[in-house]
Amino acid sequence: MTRNVFVVGLNDYNAERLKTLRMVEDVVFHQLLTPAQVYETQEFDIPSMLAEAEATLDAFDGSIDAIVGYMDFPVSTMLPLLSRKYGTPNTSLESLLKCEHKFWSRKVMAEVIPDHVPAFTAFDPFDDDALSKIGESNLRFPFFVKPIKSSGSRLGFRIDSPEDFDFAVQKLRAEIGQISEPFNVVLDRADLPDDIRAIEGHYCMAERVIGGRQCTVEGYVHDGEVTLYGTVDSIRYPQVLSFFYYLYPSTLPRQVQDQMWKISRKVMKHIGYDNAGFNIEYFWDEVDDKIWLLEINTRIAQSHCDLFEMVDGVSHQQVTVDLGLGRKPDMPQRQGTQNVAAEFFYRVFFGDATAARVPSRAEIEVAAEQVEGTRIVSNLSKGMKLSELPEQDAYSFAVASVWMGAGTTSKLLWNYEQVMKRLNYEFTDIED
Structure with missing residues (x-):
C-alpha cells in the first residue's frame, strides 16, 4: 500500500x-x-x-x-x-517552543542542567533603558545578543561596549519584525505560561559570552526514547563569528562527546519533546574543561545531510521520514564512501556589495569535477546585492557552499582549496 x-x-x-x-x-x-x-x-x-x-x-x-x-x-x-x-x-x-523560544528554552535548561547554561536575561530592544536593565541582571561586557526566535546566525551580535549595543539595537529595531511578527502568530496558538507569554516575539536575549570548540549533536526522540547518532564540528573563520566549515565526524575527545550526549538526553527528556528530530549546539571550553549548551534546534540540520550520506551511507533525512511515518529511524553508521566530510562556506566580509561576476553553471561543474563527489551551490546571481541574501550572519555573506568528502581532514582541506581556485566572483560598489 x-x-x-x-x-x-x-x-x-x-x-x-x-x-x-x-x-x-x-x-x-x-x-x-x-x-x-x-x-x-x-x-x-x-x-x-x-x-x-x-x-x-x-x-x-x-x-x-x-x-x-x-x-x-x-x-x-x-x-x-x-x-x-x-x-x-x-x-x-x-x-517545540520550549526549544525555539530562546528565553523559555534557557529557563527550562536551567531547571535540569544549570552548570551548562550561561547567565542570561531577556530584553526589549525598543526600550531605551534596555542596556541598564541588562546590567541590573548582573550581565557585564562582553555579552551576546540575539532575538528570542533566531534563525541561523541572523541578528546575532557580540557586545563589548555601549557603542556595540547601540549598533545592534539599531539593526534589531529595523529588521526584527521579519521574525517577530510571524513568530507571534505561532505563539498565539500555543498554551504558554504567563511569564513566557509576556516575552513576545520582538524580545531579545542577552547572554554571557561562551566559547571554545563548537559542535552540533544530532538526535531524535521516538516514543519517549532519546537517541543521538552523530556529532558535527563547527569551525569558524579566524577572529570572526562566521562559520568556515562543518566537519563530520567530530574530532572532539570521545569523553567530551559522551558528556554532551548525556546532557542532550537529560534536557530533551525534561522538555517532553517526542517523535521528532533535533540538534543541539554546544561549546567545549578546553581550558576549563567546561561544556556549554548554546541552543536547541527542532529539526535535523539540512547542511549536514550530505555529510551523513558520505560518511554513514544515507542522508539523515532518514530520521525525518521514519519519524514522520511513526517508526524508529533506521540510521546506519560508517557505511559511506568517505571517512570525513564537510560543508565549506565561501564568504566575503563586506558591509554590502553588488555581484559583478558569478561563476557560470559550466564553471561550477568544472570546479566540482576537481574532486569526485563534490557538490557546489552558488547563492548569487549577477547584479544581485549581497544584502538580498536571506539568513546571513551580522559579519559576512556566504556566497557559496561546497560539500565534499575525503579520507582525512588534511586531504579534505587541500581538496577544498583546489576546488575554490576554479570559482571566480567579482564585486562592485563594495561597502566596508
Missing part, C-alpha cells in the same frame, strides 16, 4: 535524494508549499502559508501518512500545527 509523505518546502534536489533513503519503496513524496514560500524569502505570512497547506491536504485524494520538513523557521514551527490537525506523528507545539 502506498504511503504519502508531504514535505514542506521540498525542492527538486531533495526530492531525488529522498528516493535513496532506506525503506521508501512504497512511499510517494509530495511537495507542500514551495521553497520560494518558506526559505527563499525573508517575509513569512504564516496564516496564509498554513491556509494554503491545509487546502492542499484537504484536496488530496489519498491517505496523509506523514507531514515533515527539515528546515528552520517557519517550517519547523508549522509542522506541529499541521500534524495536530491531520493526525500525523510529531512533537507538541509547546514542547
Whole structure:
C-alpha cells in the first residue's frame, strides 16, 4: 500500500535524494508549499502559508501518512500545527517552543542542567533603558545578543561596549519584525505560561559570552526514547563569528562527546519533546574543561545531510521520514564512501556589495569535477546585492557552499582549496 509523505518546502534536489533513503519503496513524496514560500524569502505570512497547506491536504485524494520538513523557521514551527490537525506523528507545539523560544528554552535548561547554561536575561530592544536593565541582571561586557526566535546566525551580535549595543539595537529595531511578527502568530496558538507569554516575539536575549570548540549533536526522540547518532564540528573563520566549515565526524575527545550526549538526553527528556528530530549546539571550553549548551534546534540540520550520506551511507533525512511515518529511524553508521566530510562556506566580509561576476553553471561543474563527489551551490546571481541574501550572519555573506568528502581532514582541506581556485566572483560598489 502506498504511503504519502508531504514535505514542506521540498525542492527538486531533495526530492531525488529522498528516493535513496532506506525503506521508501512504497512511499510517494509530495511537495507542500514551495521553497520560494518558506526559505527563499525573508517575509513569512504564516496564516496564509498554513491556509494554503491545509487546502492542499484537504484536496488530496489519498491517505496523509506523514507531514515533515527539515528546515528552520517557519517550517519547523508549522509542522506541529499541521500534524495536530491531520493526525500525523510529531512533537507538541509547546514542547517545540520550549526549544525555539530562546528565553523559555534557557529557563527550562536551567531547571535540569544549570552548570551548562550561561547567565542570561531577556530584553526589549525598543526600550531605551534596555542596556541598564541588562546590567541590573548582573550581565557585564562582553555579552551576546540575539532575538528570542533566531534563525541561523541572523541578528546575532557580540557586545563589548555601549557603542556595540547601540549598533545592534539599531539593526534589531529595523529588521526584527521579519521574525517577530510571524513568530507571534505561532505563539498565539500555543498554551504558554504567563511569564513566557509576556516575552513576545520582538524580545531579545542577552547572554554571557561562551566559547571554545563548537559542535552540533544530532538526535531524535521516538516514543519517549532519546537517541543521538552523530556529532558535527563547527569551525569558524579566524577572529570572526562566521562559520568556515562543518566537519563530520567530530574530532572532539570521545569523553567530551559522551558528556554532551548525556546532557542532550537529560534536557530533551525534561522538555517532553517526542517523535521528532533535533540538534543541539554546544561549546567545549578546553581550558576549563567546561561544556556549554548554546541552543536547541527542532529539526535535523539540512547542511549536514550530505555529510551523513558520505560518511554513514544515507542522508539523515532518514530520521525525518521514519519519524514522520511513526517508526524508529533506521540510521546506519560508517557505511559511506568517505571517512570525513564537510560543508565549506565561501564568504566575503563586506558591509554590502553588488555581484559583478558569478561563476557560470559550466564553471561550477568544472570546479566540482576537481574532486569526485563534490557538490557546489552558488547563492548569487549577477547584479544581485549581497544584502538580498536571506539568513546571513551580522559579519559576512556566504556566497557559496561546497560539500565534499575525503579520507582525512588534511586531504579534505587541500581538496577544498583546489576546488575554490576554479570559482571566480567579482564585486562592485563594495561597502566596508
